[in-house]
Amino acid sequence: MDLEQLRKTAAEVVVREDVKYLIGWKQGSYGYRVAPVFVEDASGAAELLFSPLCTANLATYLTLVEKTPLPRGQEADKRKVALLVKGCDSRAVTQLIVEHGINRDQVIVVGCPCPGVVDTEKLAEKYPEQGKPAEVEWNGENFVLLCDDKETELPRDQFLAEKCRLCRHPNPVISDITVGEPVEPWTLADDNGVEEIEGKNLEERQAYWEEQFSKCIRCYSCRNVCPLCYCQDCILDRLNPTWVNRAVNFSENTAFNIARAFHLAGRCIECGECERVCPANIPLGKLNRKMAREVRDKYGFEPGVDPEAEPFQASFKPDDPEDFIL
């Protein structure tokens, strides 16, 4: 990725009168951290970064920031928001458009073809984070870690994030401006990470998920980071009626995690953010990918790839065979 080109493009976008700001990534304050940045003027574009550390899906801000209720008497700023996206992030934007969560003309999508990001946990395990920021760059097929004037080659098969191993859309599916050349989609891994669970019998599956969900501390980070979990009145917060009890135990944790998985069926775009931020290391991606595959196989629907699509959970075909109804 040519960073100069990215920064120049961003500077041209943010000076437009119809643009409020551009949301992108910048170097974090230490280790492998990368932070979101809201660029409001051309000089701010110099901070922008696009590297294998830019894992976060910034599409979350389209609803998180743009949909918060305004103080009484304050007029909404109707200018457009520009957003840097990787392939998976662009699917979140597309799905938000499909659901009318955002209007297409409210957002300027700046697409960054993506050769894959690193799993920062694996990276920190092998090369512990230091107080100062470190950089990682793409280097052909692999990554390279730049720290203390030293370059360390990071083999792709060891450090590529799980979601990227399974990525079907590394190039943005929509973009108004594309920065950089399209990347060649790679051969998908043979499995999608759920075969291990599907190979278990019912008792073994129960034991597996009991062990996983029992670790959940109900911090709701998975919900809060998810670009498609944007209901202002989330079922999990309701007290009357209380659909999911506040108690942190296996039963309520299961209700929470299963409810979320079903609410995301046909909507989750497999960006992996929920799993990345989970402090309990619960393999939420396995749950999401299982749902995604069922929807793909049974209904031929893949969310977040076609802005003209009907929302999966809100559409009905008059000739639906309905052969699941007894």
Ligand code: SF4
């Ligand atoms: S899932 Fe695809 S688009 Fe997203 S970070 Fe990985 S390779 Fe890039």
Ligand code: SF4
């Ligand atoms: S992020 Fe993990 S621990 Fe927190 S609520 Fe979600 S599943 Fe539970």
Ligand code: SF4
């Ligand atoms: S459920 Fe997880 S993987 Fe799916 S869109 Fe939300 S954050 Fe991304």
